[in-house]
Amino acid sequence: MKIALVNGDGIGREVIPQAVRVLDHYAPDTEYFEVEIGYGKWEKCGIGCDDRDIESLREADSILFGAITTPPDPNYKSVMLKIRKELDLYANLRPVHGEGFNIMVVRENSEGLYSGIEEMGEERSTTLRVVTSKASERIARCACKILLKDFKNGTLTIGNKANVMKSDVLFRDTCIRVADEMGVPYRTAYIDALTFDAIHNPQKYDVIVTTNLFGDILSDALGHLVGGLGMLPSANIGEEHSVFEPVHGSAPDIAGKGIANPIAAIRSAGMLLEHNGIRCHDEIEDAIKNVISSGMRTPDLGGTADTISFCDALINKLE
Numbered sequence: 001m002k003i004a005l006v007n008g009d010g011i012g013r014e015v016i017p018q019a020v021r022v023l024d025h026y027a028p029d030t031e032y033f034e035v036e037i038g039y040g041k042w043e044k045c046g047i048g049c050d051d052r053d054i055e056s057l058r059e060a061d062s063i064l065f066g067a068i069t070t071p072p073d074p075n076y077k078s079v080m081l082k083i084r085k086e087l088d089l090y091a092n093l094r095p096v097h098g099e100g101f102n103i104m105v106v107r108e109n110s111e112g113l114y115s116g117i118e119e120m121g122e123e124r125s126t127t128l129r130v131v132t133s134k135a136s137e138r139i140a141r142c143a144c145k146i147l148l149k150d151f152k153n154g155t156l157t158i159g160n161k162a163n164v165m166k167s168d169v170l171f172r173d174t175c176i177r178v179a180d181e182m183g184v185p186y187r188t189a190y191i192d193a194l195t196f197d198a199i200h201n202p203q204k205y206d207v208i209v210t211t212n213l214f215g216d217i218l219s220d221a222l223g224h225l226v227g228g229l230g231m232l233p234s235a236n237i238g239e240e241h242s243v244f245e246p247v248h249g250s251a252p253d254i255a256g257k258g259i260a261n262p263i264a265a266i267r268s269a270g271m272l273l274e275h276n277g278i279r280c281h282d283e284i285e286d287a288i289k290n291v292i293s294s295g296m297r298t299p300d301l302g303g304t305a306d307t308i309s310f311c312d313a314l315i316n317k318l319e
């Protein structure tokens with residue numbers, strides 16, 4: 001397996017090397033190459049990610065990505081958005097599971113309010129929310145496939161705001177059509193009420209499919225159920241490429257202190273391995289549970305452990 005590593009900035013540099021230890025444990029023959037992308041590169045070259053970087057990323061079977069600090073430049077274009085677009089990573093998968101619940105948020109990753117079609121004005125700024133039947137159908141199929149494969153007797157929830165936005169009428173109705181075609185039971189729910197209910201009754205939900213920004217907010221909010229952002233992994237999947245990254249950002253407030261929670265990055269590495277056909281999910285989850293219940297936790301979970309000691313204990317359990 002050939003893996004591109006993008007440590008990025010801030011705590012990305014601290015958690016990715018720990019996640020690599022887990023990759024090494026399951027796939028010791030993996031070949032790695034680093035791609036320098038992010039704030040550091042922007043400071044040196046005035047650009048966070050150039051075309052050569054994208055070409056390097058294309059060489060990998062999968063990419064493990066840390067986090068990137070947004071440079072203070074009003075014209076700066078998001079590196080992650082560029083990578084998602086260039087590699088056509090249309091599905092963002094964000095699993096959230098804890099005691100008694102297991103939710104997969106499937107977020108459309110290529111359009112919606114992240115279309116990049118916007119205008120900045122003194123008195124009026126606009127961002128165009130684009131929803132196409134093609135992208136909606138593609139993400140609906142992806143969500144239905146995950147439901148059929150991993151959630152026996154599950155229900156697809158279609159998160160939308162079709163009562164207010166015409167673009168979401170198209171999204172909702174396309175998802176309903178695909179679910180009907182694929183024989184998947186579904187319900188529709190308005191995203192605001194859905195977010196509230198999923199936080200209070202997470203056991204009711206299986207796979208939730210929704211548009212780009214709603215999926216981002218929903219999955220961050222669900223992070224509350226499992227101890228915060230340091231716990232949440234994600235995958236960006238396309239037909240040919242895949243990028244795995246913790247949901248959290250570069251956390252400048254704790255960067256350099258060695259106390260970042262590595263679990264989100266480790267779970268992202270687990271998703272990468274599973275995506276490449278290496279079974280490890282249950283073992284990694286058991287090991288995380290064991291280490292946490294032994295009392296070893298990073299400060300965001302109320303403990304005093306540092307990033308490396310937590311990972312030492314985790315690798316110990318895996319071994």
Ligand code: ATP
Nearest residue numbers: 068069229230248249250251252253254260261300
């Ligand atoms: P960025 O600009 O890169 O998005 P941010 O600080 O705005 O950074 P996050 O990095 O997601 O956003 O951090 C939000 C909060 O969550 C911060 O207080 C941060 O310290 C905390 N946090 C995020 N990830 C972790 C982690 N892995 N371990 C501990 N705390 C974390």
